[in-house]
Amino acid sequence: MKRLEIPEIPVRSITHSAVAVLVGLLLGALLMIIFGHDPIRAYYWLFRGAFGTVPDIMETLAFATPLMLTAVTFAISAKAGLFNIGAEGQVYIGALGAVAAGGAIALPAGIQIAVATIFAMLLGALWAIPAAILKIWKGVHEVISSIMFNWIATYLTTYIAIYYLADPNSAERTVAALPGARYPILVEGSSLTAVVFVAVAFCVGIYIYLWGTKAGYELRLVGANPDAAKYAGVSSKRVILLSFVIGGLASGLAAASQIIGRPPAWTLYATLGNVVSLGFDGIGVALIGRNHPIGGIFAAIFYGGLQHGSRYMEYNAGVYSELVRAIGGLIVVALAAPEIVDIVRKRLRT
Amino acid sequence: MKSSYRSKGRRRLLLLVAVAFIAIGFYVLEVVGLNPVSLLESGLLAMTPLALTAVGECITEKSGVVNIGLEGILLITSVTGVYGAELFGNGYLGLLVGALTGAFIGLIFGLLSVYGRADQTIAGTGINLFAVGFIQYLLMAIWGFPGIHMMQKRLMVRPIYTPFGQLSIVTIFAVAAAGLAHILLHKTVLGFRIRAAGESPQAVDVAGVRVDRVRILATAIGGALCGVGGAFMSLALIGGVVKEISAGKGFISLACVVFAGLEPLLALAAALIFGFTEGFAFAVAVTPGVKEIIPFYFVNMIPYISTLVIVTFAVGRRRFPKASGVPYRRE
Numbered sequence: 001m002k003r004l005e006i007p008e009i010p011v012r013s014i015t016h017s018a019v020a021v022l023v024g025l026l027l028g029a030l031l032m033i034i035f036g037h038d039p040i041r042a043y044y045w046l047f048r049g050a051f052g053t054v055p056d057i058m059e060t061l062a063f064a065t066p067l068m069l070t071a072v073t074f075a076i077s078a079k080a081g082l083f084n085i086g087a088e089g090q091v092y093i094g095a096l097g098a099v100a101a102g103g104a105i106a107l108p109a110g111i112q113i114a115v116a117t118i119f120a121m122l123l124g125a126l127w128a129i130p131a132a133i134l135k136i137w138k139g140v141h142e143v144i145s146s147i148m149f150n151w152i153a154t155y156l157t158t159y160i161a162i163y164y165l166a167d168p169n170s171a172e173r174t175v176a177a178l179p180g181a182r183y184p185i186l187v188e189g190s191s192l193t194a195v196v197f198v199a200v201a202f203c204v205g206i207y208i209y210l211w212g213t214k215a216g217y218e219l220r221l222v223g224a225n226p227d228a229a230k231y232a233g234v235s236s237k238r239v240i241l242l243s244f245v246i247g248g249l250a251s252g253l254a255a256a257s258q259i260i261g262r263p264p265a266w267t268l269y270a271t272l273g274n275v276v277s278l279g280f281d282g283i284g285v286a287l288i289g290r291n292h293p294i295g296g297i298f299a300a301i302f303y304g305g306l307q308h309g310s311r312y313m314e315y316n317a318g319v320y321s322e323l324v325r326a327i328g329g330l331i332v333v334a335l336a337a338p339e340i341v342d343i344v345r346k347r348l349r350t
Numbered sequence: 351m352k353s354s355y356r357s358k359g360r361r362r363l364l365l366l367v368a369v370a371f372i373a374i375g376f377y378v379l380e381v382v383g384l385n386p387v388s389l390l391e392s393g394l395l396a397m398t399p400l401a402l403t404a405v406g407e408c409i410t411e412k413s414g415v416v417n418i419g420l421e422g423i424l425l426i427t428s429v430t431g432v433y434g435a436e437l438f439g440n441g442y443l444g445l446l447v448g449a450l451t452g453a454f455i456g457l458i459f460g461l462l463s464v465y466g467r468a469d470q471t472i473a474g475t476g477i478n479l480f481a482v483g484f485i486q487y488l489l490m491a492i493w494g495f496p497g498i499h500m501m502q503k504r505l506m507v508r509p510i511y512t513p514f515g516q517l518s519i520v521t522i523f524a525v526a527a528a529g530l531a532h533i534l535l536h537k538t539v540l541g542f543r544i545r546a547a548g549e550s551p552q553a554v555d556v557a558g559v560r561v562d563r564v565r566i567l568a569t570a571i572g573g574a575l576c577g578v579g580g581a582f583m584s585l586a587l588i589g590g591v592v593k594e595i596s597a598g599k600g601f602i603s604l605a606c607v608v609f610a611g612l613e614p615l616l617a618l619a620a621a622l623i624f625g626f627t628e629g630f631a632f633a634v635a636v637t638p639g640v641k642e643i644i645p646f647y648f649v650n651m652i653p654y655i656s657t658l659v660i661v662t663f664a665v666g667r668r669r670f671p672k673a674s675g676v677p678y679r680r681e
Contacts (some may be wrong), residue, residue: 031484031487035491083471083475085475095630134662135657138662138663140658140661140662141608141661143418143471143601143604144601144604144605144608144657145658145661145663147421147598147601148598148601148654148655148657148658149653149654149658150598151597151598151653151654152651152654152655155647155648155651156647156651159645159647159648160645163645200506206680216355277482280479280482281479283475283479284476284479287472313392320486320487320490320496321492322482322483322487322490324483325479325481325482325483325484325486326399326480326481326482326483326484326487327483328479328480328483329422329476329477329478329479329480329481329482329483329484330476330480331476332472332473332475332479332480333462333468333473333476333477333480334476334477335472335476336462336466336469336472336473336475336476337466337467337468337469337473338466338467338468338469338470339465339466339467340465340466340468
């Protein structure tokens with residue numbers, strides 16, 4: 001049975017996540033040792049690369065920006081008792097929206113940035129709706145349907161990017177976002193733009209929605225105690241739809257942050273290379289952040305740090321950077337088994 | 351119980367419709383001028399990993415453990431299968447290595463679920479996330495090339511030639527596994543214990559049988575079959591590993607399990623339907639005349655769209671084991 005969270009700092013949850021992160025890093029070290037790498041050297045460069053200098057911290061924040069949003073997609077569904085792993089596909093479709101409204105048409109500079117952002121969010125939400133409808137209408141499990149929609153989105157997005165939005169000068173990417181549609185770069189030379197403020201504001205907005213409004217309370221009630229929600233007259237169908245739509249908006253914003261908020265590309269690659277796996281990484285971020293939108297911000301900074309720092313780790317310690325994604329999965333596995341985390345925590349204390 | 355009978359009848363009707371659909375499909379193909387035998391061959395090949403994975407998951411879920419980490423197991427075992435084949439110089443030993451790797455991951459998952467009292471959905475998702483990064487790390491660490499590794503053709507698991515066309519031994523194994531799983535679950539003591547562990551773990555415990563061991567064993571068996579499926583994809587279907595090799599097959603297998611209501615024979619039938627829908631749709635889509643109208647990107651969507659259609663319209667509300675996904679705690 002899930003408990004409602006208390007709005008003070010949840011020390012237990014934070015230590016729980018910290019221990020799981022530690023377990024993940026230790027198992028990651030084991031994988032390095034098996035293949036003949038030095039884990040201490042690797043982690044030194046991983047964390048120094050991620051947080052060592054101010055420009056690196058900026059870069060880490062740029063990596064964190066889309067992740068805190070895709071984490072909201074998963075977290076808000078989890079709060080409603082659902083398991084929405086469809087952020088991946090919603091990001092792809094949202095990216096099409098950002099390209100279409102940010103690059104394919106020209107609008108007055110002042111409003112284009114807003115139009116492109118909102119259009120991306122709406123398309124993200126639109127792609128989230130079918131899974132919610134299937135769940136409400138036929139009870140189709142959202143894990144299966146959202147994965148199927150992710151794969152459909154992969155091919156649909158590639159098709160539209162190549163056939164309708166391709167850059168005439170360079171077929172492997174879409175038209176670039178117009179200068180008026182780009183979020184301003186905060187520090188010259190880094191890829192962190194003002195979109196990070198929009199992302200943080202969105203997460204704070206979700207926090208206020210969940211804990212400060214009646215609709216948010218109802219959403220959490222359906223997730224925490226479906227029977228009580230039913231007796232209280234809360235429509236679980238509305239909550240399912242709403243949690244998916246809000247999740248889709250978050251994923252769409254994550255897509256916008258990559259297309260119109262992330263130099264040097266300002267575009268979508270036909271391989272989807274610059275938006276791929278943001279949705280899946282968001283699941284890990286949400287779980288490390290205890291399915292809390294504010295916790296997700298901090299978890300995203302950690303996860304973004306892993307991604308940015310992994311390049312330094314690969315260059316200086318020879319450990320292939322994809323290992324950080326495996327470590328993310330190990331952290332999630334450790335988080336899933338609270339008793340194991342508790343065992344480790346007790347050992348650490350004695 | 352009335353509704354359960356009705357859903358059983360409905361399932362039979364749907365299977366009948368599917369078989370009729372396949373038969374009509376063959377006739378249409380014959381008329382169009384496509385070779386039905388080659389379609390049969392490709393349909394059976396597409397069916398094999400789905401069937402193995404789905405049959406294994408039926409056993410796992412009957413015991414009360416839900417493993418949604420199948421996608422991850424398929425990914426990892428597709429790599430270890432090739433590694434094993436190259437290590438021992440034999441494709442069949444590669445399949446065995448895949449099975450052992452799958453059993454190992456299933457064992458870990460079982461331990462986490464039983465002793466760690468894990469939230470199984472999250473743990474399974476963790477395995478899937480881990481696998482995506484881990485196989486890319488493995489590809490680099492073992493073969494030093496990112497994202498793809500093609501193996502020597504001579505190590506591949508080749509189909510055998512029969513009077514009816516080519517057939518893989520693994521396909522026969524998959525069909526046999528479904529039959530054996532059915533017998534295991536419904537005719538043996540162990541099967542009775544597995545089912546009881548899913549329905550009423552307290553009763554199993556009172557009868558002096560260790561619920562924890564039964565569940566871990568069932569999860570390891572499920573992982574092993576999934577591992578054969580993963581190794582089959584790389585060793586027989588592709589002849590190497592690409593980083594997206596599983597392409598959602600773990601989740602399509604889960605859809606088969608849901609469709610089958612955890613019955614291995616029905617899961618085999620579901621895998622057959624999925625395999626043939628895929629093969630049939632591909633065959634039609636690449637037919638001259640159709641090919642020019644439908645871009646290949648849409649052809650690639652077919653397995654996923656058909657999965658959505660089938661889980662939406664062919665799956666009623668299923669009755670799952672009472673203790674499904676719930677960790678058992680001894681009082």
